[in-house]
Amino acid sequence: MSSPEGPPNLGLLDQYSQGFMVSQVLFAASELGVFDVLAEAPGPLGSDAVAARLGTSARGTEMLLDVCVSLKLLQTEVRGGKALYDNTELSSDYLVRSRPRSQHNMLLYLARTTYLCWAHLAQAVREGKNQYLKAFGVPSDQLFTAIYRSEGERLLFMRALQDVWSVQGSSVLSAFDLSPFPLICDLGGCSGALAKECVALYPGCRVTVFDIPPVVQTAKRHFLSPEEGRVGFQEGDFFEDPLPEADLYILARVLHDWTDEKCSQLLARIHQACKPGGGALVIESLLDADGRGPLTTQLYSLNMLVQTEGRERTPAQYRALLAAAGFADAQCRRTPGATYGAILARK
Ligand SMILES: C[S@@+](CC[C@H](N)C(=O)[O-])C[C@H]1O[C@@H](n2cnc3c(N)ncnc32)[C@H](O)[C@@H]1O
Structure with a gap:
């Protein structure tokens, strides 16, 4: 049926159906090191020079670079009839792996793990559960055993999350x-990335990162640096073991992994450990009140379906979970332009 404004917008459908190709261009260029090679070169390079440095085919490399130009991941200029390629500001800041704000590890994780789970989205919707069994042949009755199914996978997950x-x-x-x-x-502080940001921002504070033993051991081996004396690590299971003493408990991207029942169980344990006047700070990507936006958070929520036991939630849903555990006075603040927001509640 056509609407009074004209035929339905087929272009929009094309854009959606080709979305995975755009993701793959970004993933492949990152994985191959296109942005790193261009950052290291003394000036813009031709596609043959990029191919020679990467050890890739001349044909494939030229095609990939030209699509990257259309996606504004690269820029090009023509000198002496020859196209030369260079990074844009966007790729230079976020895609070159040596840069401090690089998102390279997250892109690798999305390409190697998340993408494979999303290939089974329809099945995840049918079953209402994650797809590690279909994607990797790994049972997921113990969620983090599936997520950390090998040492390499745990390290990539930890690197990705800190980006x-x-x-x-x-x-x-x-x-x-x-x-x-x-x-x-x-x-569930993982590699300690947020803890490091916290001590840098608040010179008077110390942070204990509490996580399961293999994560703490990997963090100590791969992520700890000597100047972070105010960040310590403690091994344990937050559903079972005594929680460290603290004035404030941070839960960043933890509750979204779990069902309401498990969130309630965890929050009740935190409330029990918390001193009167102490707090709980929940950091998550927050859905709008009606649950129908922002799109990024809705997609993250579907990602929780294919990769975890949980979902993204609205501020009201987090407030209700916190209140049921005994926390009062929950206030929510969204950070402008950022994906993540914060909810602070007090005992
Ligand atoms: C999605 S990650 C979030 C990591 C970190 N907070 C961040 O925002 O980057 C969830 C974290 O919870 C940890 N975790 C899962 N189950 C746990 C448990 N039972 N006890 C302690 N930590 C746990 C995981 O190892 C992981 O580091």
Whole structure:
């Protein structure tokens, strides 16, 4: 049926159906090291020179570079009839792996793990559960056993997760003044990336990163640096073991992994460990009140379907979970232009 404004917009359907090709161009160019080679070169390079440095085919490389130009991931100029390629500001800041705000590891994780789970989205919707069995032949009754199914996969996951905090960590931690909380525990704090941002921002605070033993051991082996004396690690299971003493408990991208029942269980344990006047800070990508936006958070929520037991939630849903655990006075702040927001509640 055509509408009074004219025929339905087939272009929009094309754009959606080709979306995966655009992702793959970004993933392949990152994985091959296109942006790194161009960053290291003394000036713009022709596609043959890029291919020679990467050890890739001349044919494939030229096609890939030209699509990257259309996607504004590369820029090009013609000298002596020959196209020369260079990074744009976007790729230079976020795609060159040596840059401090690089998202390279997250792109690798999306390409090698998330993308393969999304290939089974329809099945995830049918079953209402994650797709590690279909994608990797791994049972997922123990969620983090499936997520960390090999040492290499755990390291890639930890590296990937820290990329976002190099860009958004300081703004999300500034949403509330955390200086009244000198002793902080980052539950499920992974590599310690957010903890490091926290001690840099609040000179008076110390942070204990609490995570399961293999993650803490990998963090100590691969992520710890000597100047981070105010960040410590403690091994444990936050559903079972005593929680470290703290004035504030941070839960960043933790509740979205779990069902409401498991979130309630965890929040009740935190409330029990928390001193009166202490707090819980939930950091998550927040859905709009009606759950129908922002699109990025809706897509993250579907990602929770294909990769976890949880979902993204609205501020009201987090407030209800916090209130049921005994936390009062929950305030929500979204950080402008950022994917993540913060909810602070008090005991
Ligand atoms: C999605 S990641 C978020 C990591 C980090 N907070 C961030 O925002 O980058 C969830 C974290 O919870 C940890 N975790 C999962 N189950 C846990 C448990 N039972 N006890 C302690 N940590 C756990 C995982 O190892 C992982 O580091």
